[in-house]
Amino acid sequence: MELLMQGVTLMVIGMATVFVFLVLLIAVMAASAGFFKKFAHLFPEEVVETRSSAAATADPSEEVAAIIAAIRAKRG
Known part of the structure; x- marks a missing residue:
């Protein structure tokens, strides 16, 4: 019985x-969220451009052709 009580205690x-x-x-976590909410202006987020200007002006048919070529190469 003593061993059982030690187990329950542990x-x-x-x-x-x-x-x-x-x-x-x-x-x-709540304190850090409050800190960063209060001082968010001191930690500006970087603006990351996802597409380059050359890719934005590229012809979409070239992209479609590359996708079709990749599918054909995969299928054999």
């Missing part, structure tokens, strides 16, 4: 430790 201590860790994790 289980409760372990579960309490995990619970406290998760509560602290949530508190730290």
Whole structure:
């Protein structure tokens, strides 16, 4: 019976430790979210252009032809 009580005690201590860790994790995440929301103007996001100007003016039929050629090459 004593061994069973030691097991229950260890289980409760372990579960309490995990619970406290998760509560602290949530508190730290909420605090960091508040910090970055308050000071967002100090961390500007970089503007990344996804297409180059040459690709934007390219003929779309060339892109379609490249896709068709890739499909034909894959199928054999």
